[in-house]
Amino acid sequence: MAADSFARRLLAWWDVHGRKNLPWQQERTPYRIWVAEIMLQQTQVGTAAPYFERFVARFPDVEAVARADLDDVLHLWSGLGYYARARNLHRAAGIVVREHGGTLPDTAAALGALPGIGRSTAAAIVAQAHGRRAPILDGNVKRVLARRRRVAGPVSSTATLDELWRLAESHTPQDRAADYTQAVMDLGATVCRRRRPRCGDCPVRTGCLAFAAGDPERYPEAAPRRSRRLERRRFFVLVDPDGACLVERRPPAGIWGGLWSPPERDARETVRGFLDEAGVDAGLVDEIRAAHVFRHGFTHYDLDVEPVYVRLRSRPAAVREDAGRWIDPNDHRLGLSTVAARLVAASLIPAGRVR
Ligand code: SF4
Structure with a gap:
């Protein structure tokens, strides 16, 4: 699939402005990308980076995580929050060693069968570690796409998610899969921010319906609030x-x-x-x-x-x-x-x- 104009403009922007020195970009092994993607599920890049460096220094590969006591894994996760991520990472490492000979599977389907790896995380690993086309839909991408097409409805609803996945599928190019994946995440994190998006600097503002309507912060719609x-x-x-x-x-x-x-x-x-x-x-x-x-x-x-x-x-x-x-x-x-x-x-x- 040839890159559409959204993907072309995004990649051209990323070539100049994208983040290229993140620790997990230096040696893009499936293991390192996996650890990074799990940490980034609920945590911003700046917070996750030092945790990532300590984690891979202590556990350089899947076998090292599988061999470790859960206590050692949780110790390195302390302060990062959402500890189910660390428990699942530890469980998944054991499964990879027992059932996959210590090598992380390279298909989204097999990755998605491991604890803690959802559809978007599996795709992010495939795209970034193997350079194969695999659409992702993390929080950043949901925000960009929901604004671009003014997709209404709570972002947690099945109908909204189906529509966002359809958009993600349609924009993801065949070539430069790893760069595109990083680019669309970077755009959401640094330009199409949750609050006060920098639309004036946005490479894809042409065609962005929320920008045209002047209401980007209305999208994506939050799930109805339960009382706290x-x-x-x-x-x-x-x-x-x-x-x-x-x-x-x-x-x-x-x-x-x-x-x-x-x-x-x-x-x-x-x-x-x-x-x-x-x-x-x-x-x-x-x-x-x-x-x-x-x-x-x-x-x-x-x-x-x-x-x-x-x-x-x-x-x-x-x-x-x-x-x-x-x-x-x-x-x-x-x-x-x-x-x-x-x-x-x-x-x-x-x-x-x-x-
Ligand atoms: S123009 Fe604004 S709202 Fe639209 S994608 Fe870019 S930053 Fe987001």
Whole structure:
């Protein structure tokens, strides 16, 4: 399929203005593109880049990820959020080693059968790692195409997605598949931005219906908003005389699944109730102090985090190794959520100075 004028103008623009020094563009192996695409699913380029560099330095290939403990993978993902991505990456690496001889499959269909790889991510790997035509439809591309044709309807609806996929199919050229894929993502990220798109600098503004109508920010239409709920939970941070904190592994599914965290309990749980449940003798307690509540936002709700620090005179024998681990806040190799890392780091602040 010959490039249409949209693709031609986009590629000409990308040749001059496109991003060409991103870490995953330097050595475009299927593995590196896969890791980058998974990180970029929910994270912007600038944030993802240092995580990507650390990840591929520690795990240079699929086998290294498959061999690793999930804890090591989550540790390198700590702070990046959406941890199901890391769990799926780890699971998928195991499948690639067991069922594909350690080589990532090179078709969109086989890639799409792996955990965490959807239709657009599979296509992005095929296009960028193998240079074959494969239309993508990530968040950036949805925005560009929805504005260009003023595609109405919530972007999450099947009808809207079908229309956007049809447009993506129609514009994707046969040649320069990798460059086109990067170009259309770059346009969405740097020119056709969510807020205040730079239409004056846009290479495809001719033919853009939203530009002509003066209403680009109306597209794509957001899904109807559900009311945002607020939850409150207590986090008990046990600190031993050496400053080590107790963390326990969270269940594999759900928020922060598989990560480690100071014990989280219902907001009505009392200190005494928690210590009894944990098997900590009240005589071991040196000091109890509550720190300021802080709010952490998730996609669909907010969580008020209520920290309770319990300094102990000695480490209780009752806390078994399989129930939790004592970690040095400055030196550990476990995956902690952003909230858990903040709680543990605050244990280092002398009493009375917790902010
Ligand atoms: S003209 Fe504006 S709205 Fe249209 S694609 Fe370009 S940046 Fe987006």
